[in-house]
Amino acid sequence: MSTIRDVAAKANVHPSTVSRVFSGNARISERTRRRVLAAAKSLNFQPNAIARSLSVRRTHTIGLVVPHVYTGYFEDSFFPQIMSGLLDVTYAHHYRLLVSGCESYADEIVQTLQILRSRQADGIIVTSGRLDVNTVGELREQGTPLVLIGRPPDQHGDVGWVDADNQEDTRRIIARLIELGHRRIAYVGGDPDTRVVKERLEGYQQAMTAAGIAVNPAWVDYGYFAEDGGYQAVGRTQTGDNSPTAYYAANDLMAIGILRALRERQIDVPGAVSVVGTNDSPEASHLRPALTSLRVPYKRIAAIAAHMLINAIKEDSLPTGHQILSSQLIERETTAQCLA
Amino acid sequence: MSTIRDVAAKANVHPSTVSRVFSGNARISERTRRRVLAAAKSLNFQPNAIARSLSVRRTHTIGLVVPHVYTGYFEDSFFPQIMSGLLDVTYAHHYRLLVSGCESYADEIVQTLQILRSRQADGIIVTSGRLDVNTVGELREQGTPLVLIGRPPDQHGDVGWVDADNQEDTRRIIARLIELGHRRIAYVGGDPDTRVVKERLEGYQQAMTAAGIAVNPAWVDYGYFAEDGGYQAVGRTQTGDNSPTAYYAANDLMAIGILRALRERQIDVPGAVSVVGTNDSPEASHLRPALTSLRVPYKRIAAIAAHMLINAIKEDSLPTGHQILSSQLIERETTAQCLA
């Protein structure tokens, strides 16, 4: 592999001149530019990006750590959409994405810190929904640009972040179910330690309260984002007179589990019970009955996050400010008027 | 951000000593190791990975370029599974993944070459199913480790690669359909310029020929991996007496389109027509009727590819050899005895 010196020798110029023609922003006479380019071409030369990074202290790379061991993480529409949004804007800015796996929540933080401290990326996108106050503080201490997908703990409101309007979106869905005549409505969350799940629960309670409905604690359940979790939730909630006539699930996989459990019990959907999922994953529209689902704009969220991050990197500042995006309820065949 | 010199000063040793305690493999007295570690900790020091990479000429990173603009690419199970397999083994070897987007086939090659030539990664995984002879040659000329997911052109059989046994898998499926009594069987491929699509077509023809069935050219169609492509293929093939009683689709999305078209035409599945998809995507099992599909072990394929690549990198050689994995037909509710 040839270096800038080989090219310089061949073109009969100083290495710094070669550097200048490749860095693009220096004034170089057309004649020597041509000579250098010809020499470079004949040697199949391309500048070593690592050497350049060391010199300019910028890698043109943004980091992302993904929990590669969580089954379902990759099948859920969250990850692909995030990836797609991130790639859209990194690509447009000639950035690359440095991805690390991680095998637990704790490790997710370790990997994130490692990427930042070892300067492998100019900044990082953090998607963990379980960040606590201390972790965010530690992350910020690195002085490296950072933007969160999801809401930070209140003490760190000034970090850059972008999120869906989880609480309000859920409130609206529940209000809609109430409008359809439902009163016994179940909330099936994912991992209860997760911010998004708590926010959605808030929205649920808010809507119920606003309608003057006392929430039965038995209607609040957690399926940890798994198909079987949704299935089990039905077993725990369909217990007689007080059984829910509608389910809101915090992802589609759980909604699918709920549908399966209801089918087994010969409970008609949407005749007897309505079901709403979240994320509008590809299968939602292909199911029979087609699943009503909340379409969360993850791709746009990720794109905005990447924008914030890259802008901050370019102007050598830390990202601040935030953006909150609304989701759209796609009503299909699993929701209907309550006849109970 | 502190450097090795700051730590050295604080610990009262030479920078090279600090380097040695962090690189791990040099003999250092317990006493100075402790001193150095303490100094490092108090300064929140972590070695700059870029500087290290430049020095050791190794980035501990492997490259991947993904066509981020193709709609459906991220939703198809191919990408998430590849990602997951890659992450599994890169993580285990303390490697990271450098991901670049690309916006066309030509650009895919450009980005790949760029990553290799600029030495941003120690090696690269190439997933393009459209590599021609020249491109593979050019890629190899870089002298950088490279492994293909998918089969290379015949002239480059010695490059490292791993693939599913596309032809044989498809042959087996078609033979199975024939065993069920089907004779008018349609093959709905994706992009006809793609190797995998050609290989599957071979398998299809092989099975038909072996059973003494003359292939009607009208039964061979292409849906470009899109739902609507599958839908359209039904319109073009269901044309009277010679209409297929079974469809094999090269991905599930097209199979779903086929199911939709058949439903619209009130053609019963699997009573009148059988349908087989490919990839066993998450929705396959959630559809009604549940889709029979070929489960291609992409995750394992990717993991093996990453292994080959990292091994080659570690022993400073170029990957050669290949592995071919069989897929499994998951028979569900869309296939049955032919009653026509």
Next chain:
DNA sequence: CTGAAAGCGCTTACAG
């Protein structure tokens, strides 16, 4: 076991 020096392959402020 530790230090001093040269080098990895670029960039860029300083001269001219």
Next chain:
DNA sequence: CTGAAAGCGCTTACAG
């Protein structure tokens, strides 16, 4: 516009 030099932050062969 171009050259010469110093520097980015590490590693490692060479001495001792």
